[in-house]
Amino acid sequence: MSNLIMNGVSIFLGLFLLFFARNFPPSNKPNVPSASFFPIIIAIVLIGLGIYNLIIYLRQKKHAKAEAEQQTHYSMGKVVQVGQVIALMLAYALLWHFHIGHFLLNSIIVFIPVTLLISDEVKWHKSVIFTISLVIFIYALFTYLLKVRLW
Amino acid sequence: MELFISVLPSVLSPMVLLYTFIGVALGMFIGAMPGLSATMGVAILLPLTFWVEPKAGLGMLFGIYNSAIYAGGISAILLGIPGTPASIASVFDGVKISKKGQPTLALWINTVYSVMGGIFGVLVLSVASFPIARFALRFGPPEYAMVALFGLSMMVAVSGKSVAKGIMVGFIGLGLAMVGMDPMHGVKRYTFGQFLLLDGFSFVPIMIGLFGIGGALKQLLDSPLPDRSVKYEQRKKMSFSDFAKEDPSAPKRMTFKEVWATKWAFLLTGGLSVLVGAIPGTGGDIAAIVSWTQTKNFSKEKDQYGEGSKEGLAVTCVANNACIGGAMTTMLTLGIPGDSVTAILIGALMMYNYTPGPLLFKEKPDMVLIIFLLMFICNIMILFMGNLSSRLFAKFTSLPRSWISTTIVLFSLVGSYAIQNSTFDVFVCFVAGLFGFLMAQADFPTGPVVLALILGRMVEANFIRSMMLPPGTFSTFFVRPISLVLIILIVLSLFGQKLFSGLGKKLKLNGSGDKS
Numbered sequence: 290m291s292n293l294i295m296n297g298v299s300i301f302l303g304l305f306l307l308f309f310a311r312n313f314p315p316s317n318k319p320n321v322p323s324a325s326f327f328p329i330i331i332a333i334v335l336i337g338l339g340i341y342n343l344i345i346y347l348r349q350k351k352h353a354k355a356e357a358e359q360q361t362h363y364s365m366g367k368v369v370q371v372g373q374v375i376a377l378m379l380a381y382a383l384l385w386h387f388h389i390g391h392f393l394l395n396s397i398i399v400f401i402p403v404t405l406l407i408s409d410e411v412k413w414h415k416s417v418i419f420t421i422s423l424v425i426f427i428y429a430l431f432t433y434l435l436k437v438r439l440w
Numbered sequence: 441m442e443l444f445i446s447v448l449p450s451v452l453s454p455m456v457l458l459y460t461f462i463g464v465a466l467g468m469f470i471g472a473m474p475g476l477s478a479t480m481g482v483a484i485l486l487p488l489t490f491w492v493e494p495k496a497g498l499g500m501l502f503g504i505y506n507s508a509i510y511a512g513g514i515s516a517i518l519l520g521i522p523g524t525p526a527s528i529a530s531v532f533d534g535v536k537i538s539k540k541g542q543p544t545l546a547l548w549i550n551t552v553y554s555v556m557g558g559i560f561g562v563l564v565l566s567v568a569s570f571p572i573a574r575f576a577l578r579f580g581p582p583e584y585a586m587v588a589l590f591g592l593s594m595m596v597a598v599s600g601k602s603v604a605k606g607i608m609v610g611f612i613g614l615g616l617a618m619v620g621m622d623p624m625h626g627v628k629r630y631t632f633g634q635f636l637l638l639d640g641f642s643f644v645p646i647m648i649g650l651f652g653i654g655g656a657l658k659q660l661l662d663s664p665l666p667d668r669s670v671k672y673e674q675r676k677k678m679s680f681s682d683f684a685k686e687d688p689s690a691p692k693r694m695t696f697k698e699v700w701a702t703k704w705a706f707l708l709t710g711g712l713s714v715l716v717g718a719i720p721g722t723g724g725d726i727a728a729i730v731s732w733t734q735t736k737n738f739s740k741e742k743d744q745y746g747e748g749s750k751e752g753l754a755v756t757c758v759a760n761n762a763c764i765g766g767a768m769t770t771m772l773t774l775g776i777p778g779d780s781v782t783a784i785l786i787g788a789l790m791m792y793n794y795t796p797g798p799l800l801f802k803e804k805p806d807m808v809l810i811i812f813l814l815m816f817i818c819n820i821m822i823l824f825m826g827n828l829s830s831r832l833f834a835k836f837t838s839l840p841r842s843w844i845s846t847t848i849v850l851f852s853l854v855g856s857y858a859i860q861n862s863t864f865d866v867f868v869c870f871v872a873g874l875f876g877f878l879m880a881q882a883d884f885p886t887g888p889v890v891l892a893l894i895l896g897r898m899v900e901a902n903f904i905r906s907m908m909l910p911p912g913t914f915s916t917f918f919v920r921p922i923s924l925v926l927i928i929l930i931v932l933s934l935f936g937q938k939l940f941s942g943l944g945k946k947l948k949l950n951g952s953g954d955k956s
Binding site: 292294299302306309313316317319322323335345368370371378379382403407408419420423430431435436438 | 490491607624629661840843854858863873881884
């Protein structure tokens with residue numbers, strides 16, 4: 290799946306670069322490449338390689354279909370776990386971007402579930418204490434020592 | 441010499457030494473933890489260095505780099521798990537020595553030979569870099585364009601994965617490097633009116649995301665789901681083997697005679713590793729494996745290699761750290777990163793307004809000397825701290841994974857914000873993290889993206905400048921000898937392996953045909 294996404298990203302980025310590169314102004318000096326020269330070359334290579342890798346991937350997948358199905362089933366729990374962590378990180382970035390809440394509170398609210406989600410530890414209170422200490426340490430380090438205004 | 445004497449007091453100032461010490465200690469922690477790499481360490485801790493003077497900041501970064509590479513050997517020796525990719529070869533003999541009841545001896549070899557290798561690398565760096573930089577001053581735009589392309593092609597060639605995947609990832613990096621003001625015509629490309637994108641994507645948040653968040657997510661997916669029916673203490677025992685037991689009668693260190701006997705192996709390994717390190721895209725892992733194999737062929741005790749040979753372990757330790765000198769030589773003299781860590785270091789130097797390349801040697805020779813001295817001091821600190829606390833750092837490997845991953849993710853997000861107080865950078869870091877995770881999952885190499893991001897603009901700007909030179913055609917690149925040699929090297933690095941293997945097969949076929 291990640292292979293498929295990577296090839297998709299490559300093709301999409303290629304098309305994106307190509308689409309906007311058409312509108313760049315031409316070079317005002319003879320023999321000197323314009324601003325769109327490199328983006329167009331990069332776009333063409335990206336699209337070509339994306340399609341090439343996609344064909345190879347689909348060919349390989351056809352051969353090992355049964356194996357792949359088994360693997361997907363095996364790692365489903367982990368994929369869900371990673372998805373949850375990514376969703377929490379995205380929520381954190383959005384809260385930060387829109388200046389909702391305070392750094393300390395938001396970090397604790399978001400990262401306690403993250404630590405618990407990925408924890409191997411049965412004693413959950415240890416994870417909670419660790420996360421709160423970590424957030425306070427980072428806040429103190431950046432705000433007081435490095436003079437960065439967090440939130 | 442006068443310059444050396446003038447910069448020495450500033451390097452030995454308490455603040456610089458303190459930051460270097462912190463860097464060495466953090467590097468030892470990062471290196472000893474399997475799954476955390478020197479690249480990840482330097483990337484996520486880079487924002488902490490922007491608020492101190494450049495010397496202190498660089499001292500910390502070099503400390504992390506050198507000691508993380510060294511400390512990777514600690515877990516390789518005691519647990520059989522390489523702490524960093526560079527210490528893969530240390531497992532071959534390190535574990536066997538440890539299992540013979542001599543873990544203290546193995547750790548002593550790791551510390552002393554890593555430091556010897558590191559100092560050898562620094563010496564080569566100090567001797568070779570000034571002449572290389574003087575030679576590189578002759579380079580014009582065509583040579584620079586080709587050097588940058590050569591760096592990219594080498595990264596793809598030695599990425600160890602499929603060349604097509606390497607090229608694709610490299611071109612994604614080049615695509616990202618196209619964002620921002622065009623270096624020659626001043627055209628705004630893909631900025632969509634965003635002021636923050638005028639200078640292109642900020643390099644550091646991408647690095648932090650790729651290596652910090654991407655690495656943490658990959659680790660999370662690779663670790664097995666916890667079986668909560670089994671108690672944590674029991675699982676901990678299953679995950680981490682007991683530290684090697686010490687035989688009280690076993691020697692704790694090598695004698696001077698034993699060390700002297702390894703002098704040729706040391707010189708061969710040191711020389712080879714500096715050369716390997718200087719090639720863009722290689723790293724300590726390749727240097728160590730190549731050195732171990734080569735010294736085995738020449739060694740008197742070749743049967744002992746892989747069975748707990750002290751010399752075998754010593755050469756891998758020398759290789760890991762000598763390689764750093766090679767990578768730094770390429771980075772400082774040509775501005776081309778030797779590996780992912782030096783790519784981040786280029787970003788750090790640029791943040792401090794020092795652009796690596798031959799001009800740095802001409803305009804800021806004091807800074808170059810400071811870098812050499814800092815590298816040397818890092819190695820001396822490793823010698824003392826390594827001998828005193830190797831076992832302590834090995835015990836950190838039993839820290840819960842969730843704690844480490846949470847720390848990495850939180851540090852990455854806050855660090856990326858702190859660089860410019862910009863939430864846009866937090867998003868860049870987050871997206872780069874997802875991208876890094878997908879790349880690792882799909883078995884795509886990360887290195888080419890990093891290199892392409894740095895070298896993309898260098899290639900473009902110098903290519904266009906070359907086209908402005910007479911005769912104003914592509915032949916500019918072919919009529920200049922250095923540029924032509926570089927073009928040949930680029931073609932060989934990308935297609936040489938296939939070319940030579942195809943040729944070899946053909947020769948073999950002809951040979952068998954003759955016999956029949």
